[in-house]
Amino acid sequence: MAGVDSIINVKDVLPVELVTGEAHLPKGYIAGGMHVGIKRKKKDLGWIVTETSAEGALVTTQNKYPAAPIVLIRETFGRFGPLKGVIVNSGNANALTGSDGMRDARVMQEKFAELIGARAHEVIIASTGVIGVPLPIEKILHGYDLLREDGALSHHDPEAFAASILTTDTVSKIVSAKLAIDGTVVTVSGYAKGSGMIQPNMATMLAYVMTDAEVKGADLYPLWKSVIQKTFNRISVDGDESTNDMALLLANGAAGVLLAPDHPAWPAFAGAVYAVARELARMIARDGEGATKLLEVVVTGAASEVDADKVGRAIVNSPLVKTAIYGEDANWGRIVAAIGNSGAAFDTQKVSVRIGDVLIFNAGVGLPFVESDVQAYLSGSTVRITVDMGAGDHESEWFGCDLTEGYVRINAHYRT
Template identity: 45%
Template sequence: MIMTKLSTKNLVSPKGFKAAGLHCGLKHKKKDLAMLVSEVPASVAGVFTTNAIQAAPLGVTKKVVYETKQMQALIVNSGNANACTGKQGKVDAEEMQQLTADKLAIDANLVGVFSTGVIGEIMNMAPVRQGVAKLDLQDSLESAIDFAQAILTTDTVMKNTAYSTIVDGKEVIIAGTAKGSGMIEPNMATMLGFITTDANISSEVLQQTLSSLTDVTFNAITVDGDTSTNDSVVIMANGLAGNEPLTPTHPDWANFYKTLQVVAEDLAKMIAKDGEGATKLIEVNVVQALTDEEARKVAKTVVGSPLVKTAVFGADANWGRVIAAVGYSGASVDPDKIAIKIGGKLLVEDGEPVPFSEEELMQILKQHEVKIDVSLGQGEGSGLAWGCDLTYDYVQINASYRS
């Protein structure tokens, strides 16, 4: 398997993509409007929030992904979710789509629309109209950074990643950027993810691939258990690398599939690590479950437990919170076969406590990344999940979000 991490981490690194981002006035000072475009219509795939309440832009974008099955451009705003905004919200989302199409002289059915921010406020379209006109699309690192900055809300850092691989002897690049730091309980959550590639692959194969990878990446993170109204991950593949069409039977399929998985996993972990107020990334690895699905269920339950998250924040060596979460996860569990490690230190074996140094474990829990391993002794299933600690700042950020 061939894969190289690119140091530029540039969303427009794949051939034929340009981006832009600027401050149009939806937010007080920070950038709040972004656009991404491909030279040619691209194959597209998407996965979206499972919340029954869905923001107006999702309806527009789903038609592009599932009916047109091609996308050439997308527009994103932050500062306003355009969710729970009734008929006007739909009108505004469609206007954003048409504004982009007119700017680029392309069909509106090739434009995706995404919004993130406060729910329940009608979009102020005047600055959006002015902003679209001013967006200067480029294929530079600076333009990719502008895009990444413009999609952020309560995030503290940009989230970018990029890798190259080889397909049919040609370089194929896969890059991504994302936002999200709260209400992260995928299927999916307040997150937006955008992935670009110059690979040649049909929308149908791309959709199957993204859907399967989402289960082990974006759907394997949790911050606070809330599921939002806007969240989406979309990938555009414009084929300009010039490879033969990719399918699971292609000789270089593993190169493409694994590279896309690593891009998605990088973005997912960055989101989890940047949870609102978070100070630590928590990784839970579950093995010997009856199935992979049960392993992922246990892993997400542990990493999502408020008691586990607060114990990690306080560097409290309380493994009882971990085993309790395992027990109520809903997975098949034999209490006499459970083993637990934190930071590689064995704490529980065959369901019984193992002597350990409290001071040594406290030092492990003070690190910026904390790994918890759980073995269920039941089968061959395995799964990973990522999350963050729960801090005083999380409450402060969310108590004053609209102010």
């Protein structure tokens, strides 16, 4: 296995131009979505099919109550290996549904495998939506019949796929990057959903990143695991980790470029995967349920990356910080209190805090600042808090959002 050669060092990542909101599928993939009746009107069944077998790398939720699709794909697929397709339903999580849920998950997987000419273990299934409600498998199977009859599996409609996996999201989340390797264009394209029940501990919610480069699974998995740790594991909307979270990276080789950690272009490729995942993570945080602002927390000068993560997590998870951001209140004491509760090791007299570019706390005391200037900054759609721990040279970047009445309203009536 590639091991440390596949670990992402954010400081060494090469800049890459990203395209957001427009679907640019890599070569050899087909994606689409349709409405089958799980939701009232919106698309609720989506698929990805690769024309040639792809290598896949998968990371799933660490929630102790994994949904039936998670249990099944851990059994049939594992962490990495060959894949031919992905099928996702939204509107129903098929979680905490017992043996009936497992049966329905198997049927969903096996019948889609038959539809695309694959074996069951070459298909990843996913569900997202309300927990504890039986999966209406008959509606999904009817959707399969429609796909078989009208040949929709041969039509490229990646925007429909992006829409089909959404639940409380207000926007589709699509990011692509292209890079030239050995005279050939290689594409990395990602799709994600996530708005609530977002807490780092794998996880994204649902994220699918595809490339037409060829990468062996033993190299793909450690790269993907490292990328997730520095992107999807560093977002939080509400501190709740879903039963259904998964993140999948696919590489089908259709571009005709074989990559491995010893290839000169590996850092550029790994950087593109990281950049796509990071932007998807930012989009998920910005689209948090009821959110009006994206919260970016940058922690520098930590004694270890673990400590940097502890501080970042404490700040983005703090309801007091999140409500202050919503209220455009420069209540720096809440930020410092979160740092103090983080469990990180540091000297309290060496910590400094900035809101935007304004230094508001240093050496254990608050500093004078022009309230109206900071409030004007907080009125924007993106708020950055920078913390220098003064304890070392490790850092991390976290994404979150403000906490509003809208979040309460959405989740108070989620099932009704």
